[in-house]
Amino acid sequence: MSSSQPFEASSPIRGKKSRFTYRHLAQLAASSTTCPLRVIAHVDLDAFYAQCEMVRLNVAEDQPLAVQQWQGLIAINYPARKFGLNRHITITEAKKLCPNLICQHVATWKEGDEKWAYHDDAFKNIATHKVSLDPYRLQSRTILACIKEALPADLQRVEKASVDEVFMDLSAQVHATMLKRYPELSGPPPYDDPTESLPLPPTTALDWQADALIDLDADETEEEDPDWDDVAILIGSEIVRTVRAAVREKLQYTCSGGIAQNKMIAKLGSAHKKPNQQTVVRNRAVQKFLSEFKFTKIRGLGGKLGEQITTAFKTDTVNELLPIAIQQLKQKLGHDTGTWVYQIIRGIDTRPTITTQEQAIRWLRIFSADIYSRLVEEGVVENKRRPKTMNLHHRHGSQTKSRQAPISLGKKIDEAGLFELAKTLLGQIMQEGQVWPCSNISLSVGGFEDGIVGNMGIGAFLVKKDELKALDTGPAINETGQERPEKRRRTEPYTGIQRFFKLDSTDEHDDEFGSQYLSGIDTTSPENADSNEEDKAASSNLPCPEATAGKTTLSNRPPRKHQQHITNYMCDRCSMALESAEALQSHQDFHFAKDLEDEERTQVAPKQSGAIPNNKKSTGTTSKKRGTRNSKPEKGQSKLAFG
DNA sequence: AAGATCTGC
């Protein structure tokens, strides 16, 4: 239990203002990922496989039980853990330590059977049986449905993170509850100015009930009045308690919860006290909470990257990593990874998502221009090389989708054509189910072929789309009835396994294709290179048969190498890309100020804002301005940052 | 699309 005391009721301190504004409140309603009031919960089933078996076999709650897979144990319930059992001991050791233990083998498919079943003798039939985890997946689905049922249909945002974990963005629901409980928040902001501070919450004691409450950071005191983020997270905690009670009552399962401002902290929170408890990590407690961890506990740092950091900085604790300057981190880990680590150990795990089709299309315009400029460098204009397919990747929560399409033969490749094709692919992705908010969208072209110098004349423009598509995969004859040049045909993927020419491959060296393939464009250009010498050596002068543009990288994973990283912060109003959340915020405030000015001048609220750099009707203009990859983008303009 | 590798459980 927490050692902290509950808040004392006291009168509001006059003259003090909330740190939050009406804009923040509106962002909360919209579940904006950058909202400082945001409430995220992580719910984790306790020893999940073991609980599944307990429920299935209807054994007593305090009965020690382990789930067996061949000769090993893959799950131990909490009663059994009291006997010192863990996943790495043998069955015999386990039984010795806990004679009363139930060892239940997982279900298996028996050779020839039509369905999996629980076989008593499975553990000695490893040769003829195959493990089935289907029972757990089925339970997982039932539990997820139960969780969703416990939340308001119109405000819920539930994301399945794994078979036994769920993230919930409670922001919208918390917002609704706040308005109900504190009617003073419902009114319009003073002067209709969303940058106005909210009134402070009344300082009646916040009732944290039985939650494990993480102590506040050293420089914070409980005596200070709570602000709205404390209220929001408290409401979130109430919701989580309700959800857990529903799962417990309807399905018998216990789970643990973490409530915090972002996914990373929420997940650490749910693991903090188990089983059957929930932990609240208030914003004012994040630093203290985090500093006590080994950073290898943080998602994404458990593996090679964590090892790399440990080696580089001779520590595995968050505390000792905190004083390391961001430049140092960048130097040892690369620009993107360094930046990510710097932020993640400070509990910062929030990047904006793409929330509308319009916003996605604005990115696609940028990506198309970027890819086109790379293609120009590749000699696409001179028909030296030509990509055959375009691929659009998309991510919504944990769900990813991708669509690809052939790039019409015969047609000249240009920026507008690429953009149109990209939009078509986006349309296809949007046709099936939930799409927004989207945490990752990326565009690539691939399947490069060397110089097509055949007679691809005016006839190409007279062929319908569908016919072109057929030609793409069909016989090696072009639309004018001519056979394709020999060189072209030889690069077709006959086998279904893709093969690539080296960029600089020649007729004499065709047989080497694929040997030096590198996925993703080499972004380690000299002027932007990070100081990882090994990487530089590996990537310089290597062929780049695939051009990828655009990653709005998922915030809860470290960035990857060899992937171009595009500034994630784009203004909704004018498509301008900014370097940071702070920059975006002040940029938007600029819009706001300008709107007010305009309003005063004209007395009529103009809906249109000022500059729209990327929405000019001719994409050609912007692409010229952006120029080739060698020209550094101007500050404040749409900008590509290279990792 | 298929195989390889990484990661977490």
Added chain:
DNA sequence: ACGCAGATCTT
């Protein structure tokens, strides 16, 4: 420390 599955990366 092992076996498995899902995600991500490579080809």
